[in-house]
Amino acid sequence: MSALASLPPKPLVATAAASLASRARWKPAEIAFWLATVASIFLLPSKHLILTEIAILGLFALSLDLILGYAGIVSLGHAAFFGFGAYAAGILAKYGIIKEPVLALLASGVLAAALGFVTSFLVLRGSDLTRLMVTLGVALVLREIANQLDITGGADGLQGVVMEPILGHFPFDMFGRTAYIYSLVTLFVLFLIARRIVNSPFGLSLRSIKGNPLRAAAIGIHVNGRLVTIYTIAAAYAGIAGALLTQSTQFASLSVLDFERSADVMLIVIIGGTGYLYGGLIGAVLFKLVQDYLANVNPQYWQFWLGLILVMMIMFGRVYGAIMAALIFAICTWTRLPFMQSIVFTLVVLAVLGIARPQILAVTSRITERAAAIQTRLRARLARKPAER
Amino acid sequence: MAPALQTQGLVKQFGGIIATNDVTLTVEKGARHALIGPNGAGKTTVINLLTGVLRPTAGRIVLEGRDITDLEAYKRVGLGLARTFQINQLFADLTPLETIGLAVSERMQLGRQWWRLPGSKPVVIEESVDILNRFGLTDAMNERTATLPYGKQRLLEIALAIACRPNVLLLDEPAAGVPEAERHGILDAVAALPSDVTVLLIEHDMDIVFSFADRISVLVNGELFVEGTPEEVAQDPRVKAVYLGEEAHDA
Ligand SMILES: Nc1ncnc2c1ncn2[C@@H]1O[C@H](COP(=O)(O)OP(=O)(O)OP(=O)(O)O)[C@@H](O)[C@H]1O
Ligand SMILES: [Mg+2]
Numbered sequence: 001m002s003a004l005a006s007l008p009p010k011p012l013v014a015t016a017a018a019s020l021a022s023r024a025r026w027k028p029a030e031i032a033f034w035l036a037t038v039a040s041i042f043l044l045p046s047k048h049l050i051l052t053e054i055a056i057l058g059l060f061a062l063s064l065d066l067i068l069g070y071a072g073i074v075s076l077g078h079a080a081f082f083g084f085g086a087y088a089a090g091i092l093a094k095y096g097i098i099k100e101p102v103l104a105l106l107a108s109g110v111l112a113a114a115l116g117f118v119t120s121f122l123v124l125r126g127s128d129l130t131r132l133m134v135t136l137g138v139a140l141v142l143r144e145i146a147n148q149l150d151i152t153g154g155a156d157g158l159q160g161v162v163m164e165p166i167l168g169h170f171p172f173d174m175f176g177r178t179a180y181i182y183s184l185v186t187l188f189v190l191f192l193i194a195r196r197i198v199n200s201p202f203g204l205s206l207r208s209i210k211g212n213p214l215r216a217a218a219i220g221i222h223v224n225g226r227l228v229t230i231y232t233i234a235a236a237y238a239g240i241a242g243a244l245l246t247q248s249t250q251f252a253s254l255s256v257l258d259f260e261r262s263a264d265v266m267l268i269v270i271i272g273g274t275g276y277l278y279g280g281l282i283g284a285v286l287f288k289l290v291q292d293y294l295a296n297v298n299p300q301y302w303q304f305w306l307g308l309i310l311v312m313m314i315m316f317g318r319v320y321g322a323i324m325a326a327l328i329f330a331i332c333t334w335t336r337l338p339f340m341q342s343i344v345f346t347l348v349v350l351a352v353l354g355i356a357r358p359q360i361l362a363v364t365s366r367i368t369e370r371a372a373a374i375q376t377r378l379r380a381r382l383a384r385k386p387a388e389r
Numbered sequence: 390m391a392p393a394l395q396t397q398g399l400v401k402q403f404g405g406i407i408a409t410n411d412v413t414l415t416v417e418k419g420a421r422h423a424l425i426g427p428n429g430a431g432k433t434t435v436i437n438l439l440t441g442v443l444r445p446t447a448g449r450i451v452l453e454g455r456d457i458t459d460l461e462a463y464k465r466v467g468l469g470l471a472r473t474f475q476i477n478q479l480f481a482d483l484t485p486l487e488t489i490g491l492a493v494s495e496r497m498q499l500g501r502q503w504w505r506l507p508g509s510k511p512v513v514i515e516e517s518v519d520i521l522n523r524f525g526l527t528d529a530m531n532e533r534t535a536t537l538p539y540g541k542q543r544l545l546e547i548a549l550a551i552a553c554r555p556n557v558l559l560l561d562e563p564a565a566g567v568p569e570a571e572r573h574g575i576l577d578a579v580a581a582l583p584s585d586v587t588v589l590l591i592e593h594d595m596d597i598v599f600s601f602a603d604r605i606s607v608l609v610n611g612e613l614f615v616e617g618t619p620e621e622v623a624q625d626p627r628v629k630a631v632y633l634g635e636e637a638h639d640a
Contacts, residue, residue, distance in 0.1 A: 012527055013511075016486055016518045019531050020508030201494045202503040208480045208491055215478040218440065219492040219553055220466030221500060229501075 024199040033278065037184055041177075048176040054288045055183040056244050061268045061280025062187075062194060063237035068266075069274030070198055071230050072210035073123055076132045076262050077139030078238055080119070083257030084142065085112040085239025090158040090252040091151060099164045105186065105243050112239020113232050120231035124224050136259070143257035157253030161246060172248070179248035186244060187281075190237060194277060197233070206230055207275075267310060273318065301339055305329055308346060315357060320364045324353070391454030393418045393557045393587035394439065394470075399448035401434055401611075408434040409445070410611040416557070416589050416604075423590045423598045426608035427631065432591045433475055435608070436559050440472050441465050452557065469556035473546045475565055475591075481535035485526050485545050488534060489517040492552035517552070524548040524578055540571035547578055557587045564594065599623070607631070 040051055060082055067073040088108040091097070098104040122134045146152045153159060165171040172178050197203050209216045209223050217223050246252045255261070264287070272283025290309065294302035308328065313321035328349055332342040353360065394416040401409035408431045416422045424432050437443040439450060441462030450458045457465055480488050487507070494500055494513045508514060521527045524544045529537055534545065547563055564575045576597060582588060592598050598605065598619075605622040607615040615625050622628055 012522070013515055013518050016530065017508045017511070017514045019484075020486065020490065020514070021506060024506045196506075197503045199507070200503045200505055201491070201500050201507055204483075204487060204491050204507055205495065205500050208483060208488075211480040211482050212478055214442070215474070215480065215549075217462045218442075218466065218472060218474075218478070219549060220463050220495050222461075222463050226501075 024195075030278070033281075034188065037188075041181060041184070045175070045177065048180040050288060050292065052176055052180045052183050052248050054284050055180070055187050056241050056248070057265070057268065057288060058281040058284035059183075059187045059190060059244065060238055060241040060265050061272070061284050062191065062277065063234045063241060063280075064265050064269050065274055065277060065280045066194060066198075066234040066237065067231055068269055069276070069279065070203065070206045070210060071227055073227065073231065074128045074131050075123070075135040076259075076266065077135035077137065078265055079257050079259070079261035080135070080139040080142045081112045081116055081235040081238035082242035082245075082261060082265075083139075083146065084115050084242065085109065086242030086246045086252045086256040087146060087152050087158065088112065088239065089243030089246040090161045093163060093247070094158060094161045100168065101163055101166045101182070101247050105240055105247065108243035109236040109240040112242070113236035115239075116235020117228065117232040120228045120235075123231065124227055136262070139257060139259065139262055143254060146254055146257055152252075155254060157251060158246075159251065161250045161252065163247055163250055172250075176248070183244050183248060186240065190240065191277065191281075194237070198277065202226070202229075270310075271313065271318070297333065298339075304343070308350075311350070312353075315353070316360060316364060320360075390418060391451075392416060393420065393453060394589070395451040396435075396439070397449045397451070399435070399438060399450065400446045401431075401438055401443060402446045408611050409438060412448070412608075412611070412613050414606060414613060414616075416587060419585060419587055420604055421588050421590070421602050422604045422606065423592060423602035424606050424608060425592065425595075425598055426614070430608045431611040432608055433561055434611070436472055436561050436589075436591065439559060440470060466553055466555075469554075470559070471550040471553040471555035471557075472559040473550045473561055473563055475561040477542050477546050479534050479542060479545060479549070481533070483534055484531050485521060485534060485537070485541075485548075486517060486530040488545065488549060489520050489552045490514070492549055493517050493520075496553055520548050520552050523551075523581070525574065540567050540574060543567050543571075543575055544578060547575070551582070555586060557589070558582065560588060560590045560592075562591050562593065564592070564597065 037055075040047075044051065060078070063081070064075065064078050067075065085108040088111045089104050092104045092107060093099070093101075098107050119138050122138070123131045126134070147154055163172050166178065166182055170178050170182070198206070205216065205221050205226055209221065209226055213223050242256055245256065268283035268287045269280050270283070271286055272279035272281070291302065291306065294305050298305065305325070309322060309325040311321075312325040315321060316324060328346055331337075332345060337345060392415045394414075396412055396414045399409055399412040399414075400407070410431075412435060414435075424435065426432055434443065438445050441457075441460060441464075445458065448458075449456055452465065452468055452470055455468065457468065457470075460468075480491075483491070490507060490513055491500070493516050494507075494510070497513065499505070499510065499513070518527065518530075521530050524547065526541060526544060526548060529541055534542065537545070543563065543566075547560070550558055550560075560579065563579055564572055567575055579588075579590070579597075579601065590598070590601060592601075602619055605617065605619055606613055607622060607628055609631055614631070615622055615628050617625070
């Protein structure tokens with residue numbers, strides 16, 4: 001405590017400022033990621049429909065990551081906001097209330113945010129389980145309302161949605177090119193805002209609440225206020241994702257409010273990882289690609305394989321789990337095992353892996369350590385090279 | 390001048406257990422007040438009531454003349470009441486720098502800002518580094534808190550309360566679980582607390598209590614048992630009986 005009276009040395013303050021700022025700095029991998037999305041517009045013209053779906057799904061997952069990854073709020077009913085935004089955009093367009101798509105998109109986001117604000121008070125208190133149930137309930141209620149109302153088209157869905165050109169200049173084309181660019185731009189802008197939010201003092205307070213709400217309150221943070229805020233923002237994001245879907249497909253059906261949609265987005269965020277914003281985006285890409293691939297090679301049973309991937313990832317971690325699931329799938333496919341035998345084979349393998357889980361985890365963690373050591377050694381050698389020359 | 394902190398007839402019941410029983414306590418401004426008592430006496434419960442973690446079954450709490458009984462926990466911090474926890478309550482995934490920076494920026498009402506990057510406000514950084522420096526935590530300021538040695542985490546626990554710049558500071562066994570060799574670091578930190586801060590200290594170690602406190606309250610079975618100067622308390626036969634009884638019981 002001898003340093004009590006003296007001020008901290010200047011360089012220390014500078015180091016501290018730099019290290020706080022470093023979290024928010026753009027990394028090369030991020031820039032590469034966004035350049036790749038831009039490139040996809042030109043390089044994959046025939047894939048614009050599925051790419052649009054991925055972008056929308058990515059935005060939806062980004063929304064869930066904001067509450068799950070940064071504030072620790074679990075939800076099994078996030079489709080409530082997605083669906084609300086989807087119907088809002090459809091109704092706004094169909095009845096000519098707001099014709100310009102970008103304005104309608106914003107309006108849908110605001111409406112979804114209002115719903116998020118109102119329902120946020122339900123998720124403030126309680127355990128993860130109560131939150132799962134409450135969010136699930138809200139989505140179910142909303143779906144039934146959409147099913148009953150006339151204005152939503154009920155079970156037939158909202159038909160006859162016709163979109164005006166974006167900003168009055170860019171009409172939606174039948175190849176989905178405009179829709180894809182429009183979705184990507186929306187995703188990118190909202191991503192930038194989200195990135196700013198999570199790196200701000202507000203974002204830091206969210207991370208502290210996720211880590212320890214008791215202590216967060218004990219240093220003067222209005223925990224509930226912050227949770228309401230981020231829940232409302234996330235609802236707006238989900239609503240905009242839903243609105244994009246309606247605008248790009250010119251149709252909205254009850255499926256936008258399906259439980260499956262809420263479950264899928266949860267899956268995506270878990271696959272991609274939470275709390276770094278890209279998890280939802282990467283998860284959405286992987287999810288759609290795997291789903292697409294499996295649905296092609298194994299159209300009837302693709303969900304079985306998706307389920308297997310999930311189980312393996314939870315049991316053995318994201319990377320090793322995915323590899324093991326891929327191996328099981330590969331064995332079944334190469335040996336042309338009929339589906340029933342595949343199930344039996346997979347279950348037997350699962351049982352064995354389950355029993356041997358501690359041993360397997362020991363091996364995988366050793367591999368990870370070894371890999372990390374090699375990586376640091378390589379990096380050190382690379383850093384030394386120029387000096388030696 | 391109103392006392393720093395006062396309770397009137399404070400009661401807390403957990404189902405059948407009466408953890409706090411009619412506690413009327415006054416902590417004077419600038420005091421070094423110790424709250425002692427055997428395990429399970431209800432000391433932590435009193436702190437939880439004072440800070441708003443728990444709501445009292447009955448009674449009032451007055452902070453610097455203002456009734457705060459029904460005030461939410463986070464608002465009490467804004468009025469100058471901060472605490473540490475008996476068991477570390479830190480942010481495992483944040484660094485000490487982020488942790489202290491968070492508390493400082495929240496105190497400056499900057500915590501809702503979502504467009505600014507952390508590290509862009511020099512006043513926040515300077516004060517954060519100053520606090521970390523005072524507690525000898527600058528070397529570890531960019532490590533994940535979860536990876537810090539226990540003694541450093543314990544220091545961060547106190548530093549975090551100090552970052553709230555309290556008028557009244559409640560310390561719940563700051564040296565709990567700290568190995569003998571690292572204890573002095575904690576004790577120095579407690580001794581170096583600014584003298585204008587009122588401190589209520591809970592502690593089992595009698596050496597610490599008697600070297601620190603100018604006033605001692607003894608809590609037994611949720612009730613205030615004895616209160617007085619360290620000399621008075623040390624000589625009170627009832628206190629001796631409780632502590633001797635405890636030691637005999639422990640042995
Ligand atoms: N949340 C709670 N629910 C039920 N009982 C509780 C709760 N918190 C405390 N108690 C009970 O209240 C009594 C007082 O506990 P408290 O933690 O306040 O004691 P303490 O004096 O701080 O003890 P120690 O010195 O061990 O920290 C104990 O009997 C405890 O079991
Ligand atoms: Mg205690």
